[in-house]
Amino acid sequence: MPKTFQVLILNTISKRGLARLPASYVVGSDVVQPDAILVRSANLREMDIPASVLAIGRAGAGTNNIPVKKLSERGVPVFNAPGANANAVKELVIAGMLMGARNLIPAIRFVETLTGSDEEMHKATEAGKKAFAGSELPGRTLGVIGLGAIGSLVADAAIKLGMNVIGFDPAITVEAAWRLPARVKKANSVEEVVKAADFITLHVPLLDATRNLINAERIAMMQPGTVLLNFAREGIVDNAAALAGLQSGQLHAYLNDFPANALQRQPGVVCLPHLGASTGEAEENCAVMVAEQVTDYLENGNILNAVNFPNVNMPRESAYRVAIANANVPNMLGQISTAMANAGLNIHNMVNKSRGDMAYTLVDVDSSVPDSVVEELCAISGVLAVRYLPTA
Numbered sequence: 001m002p003k004t005f006q007v008l009i010l011n012t013i014s015k016r017g018l019a020r021l022p023a024s025y026v027v028g029s030d031v032v033q034p035d036a037i038l039v040r041s042a043n044l045r046e047m048d049i050p051a052s053v054l055a056i057g058r059a060g061a062g063t064n065n066i067p068v069k070k071l072s073e074r075g076v077p078v079f080n081a082p083g084a085n086a087n088a089v090k091e092l093v094i095a096g097m098l099m100g101a102r103n104l105i106p107a108i109r110f111v112e113t114l115t116g117s118d119e120e121m122h123k124a125t126e127a128g129k130k131a132f133a134g135s136e137l138p139g140r141t142l143g144v145i146g147l148g149a150i151g152s153l154v155a156d157a158a159i160k161l162g163m164n165v166i167g168f169d170p171a172i173t174v175e176a177a178w179r180l181p182a183r184v185k186k187a188n189s190v191e192e193v194v195k196a197a198d199f200i201t202l203h204v205p206l207l208d209a210t211r212n213l214i215n216a217e218r219i220a221m222m223q224p225g226t227v228l229l230n231f232a233r234e235g236i237v238d239n240a241a242a243l244a245g246l247q248s249g250q251l252h253a254y255l256n257d258f259p260a261n262a263l264q265r266q267p268g269v270v271c272l273p274h275l276g277a278s279t280g281e282a283e284e285n286c287a288v289m290v291a292e293q294v295t296d297y298l299e300n301g302n303i304l305n306a307v308n309f310p311n312v313n314m315p316r317e318s319a320y321r322v323a324i325a326n327a328n329v330p331n332m333l334g335q336i337s338t339a340m341a342n343a344g345l346n347i348h349n350m351v352n353k354s355r356g357d358m359a360y361t362l363v364d365v366d367s368s369v370p371d372s373v374v375e376e377l378c379a380i381s382g383v384l385a386v387r388y389l390p391t392a
């Protein structure tokens, strides 16, 4: 009989992604005892996450809306969709650079004020347009802070538009480094980037270390007339400092995805309604990716793209599988295999991986696992969660 898991859906998750969940699952926004939650930007930090929850799927990149540390303590993986919306954000950043360089938003606002006959409007257009004359991108320098999935695509697109690019990322992954064009100049600090660039774009997660990454001190180091783009997260730019920078002329424009009271109707500010990932393609990519990852976890215990667990995949060769999340401390494997051996269980296959403080073990055995063994495993000090996943 196919298994039934219950999946709580928060936010609008693409139908194509939801269709990847097996038909036997109960899926909806009113599920009360969910085995998994699929979410986009809803704030799970303010929610009592039910004890029934085994996995969270974030249909997107950032997980700052999810209490990852607390969930790790419960042995619950938080999956995301790395790179699945990167192209959508990249395109919006390019649009943002063009909006900033060509003064498109103030120009549109100006046109909206025009009244009178067509002839009067034409006259006012020709008289007024000089206020919105802009500059072109080739030969200008783009500074990219954070060269992950999005930052590396933005850097590549900017090079193709004829720009110079300088980037900073102290923890760039090997895959992202491979994606970077050789022409991207590697900076050794945020300061080196902000001093060199005409346009600065941010593609880092919101962390304690990145809060107010762009502050008054760094804005003062910028070239006068810099265009600042924040399509990463609210909080990475100090809004008050950005407004002061616009007033002093250090900043020419501040384009971002995060409306706030202080930014409303401020000259030089363009706020979009968190649109970075809002394309049909990105929504579908993200939803498909997390739905597949969460399903494989619920059914087989395999882990791909959890932000708090190692990737672990073991093809199923036995019908009897136990999945154990545990603290990454000595002698866990010894205790796990002893509990199984004492119950006469023969281990067919086993994989154990760790990431930081978290370790995860999949054990396939040759015969059915009694409840007493699962209870014994749960009682081992340092074990956070145990799941028995038989297919028979």
Ligand SMILES: NC(=O)C1=CN([C@@H]2O[C@H](COP(=O)(O)OP(=O)(O)OC[C@H]3O[C@@H](n4cnc5c(N)ncnc54)[C@H](O)[C@@H]3O)[C@@H](O)[C@H]2O)C=CC1
Binding pocket: 060, 061, 062, 063, 082, 083, 085, 086, 089, 145, 146, 147, 148, 149, 150, 151, 168, 169, 170, 171, 172, 173, 176, 203, 204, 205, 206, 209, 210, 231, 232, 233, 257, 274, 275, 276, 277, 278
């Ligand atoms: N506006 C929107 O709708 C969207 C916003 N985002 C935001 O963009 C962020 C980045 O997304 P991805 O590129 O997909 O993530 P990613 O994980 O692929 O890349 C982030 C990069 O930032 C780097 N980084 C971390 N701290 C840094 C620091 N202090 N200085 C410089 N680099 C640092 C990391 O090493 C990593 O390479 C997400 O965390 C999310 O907050 C992502 C998607 C859509």
Ligand SMILES: O=C(O)CCC(=O)C(=O)O
Binding pocket: 040, 041, 059, 060, 061, 062, 063, 085, 274, 276, 277, 278
């Ligand atoms: O789901 C969304 O629209 C938000 C996307 C986002 O901010 C992210 O993926 O980090």
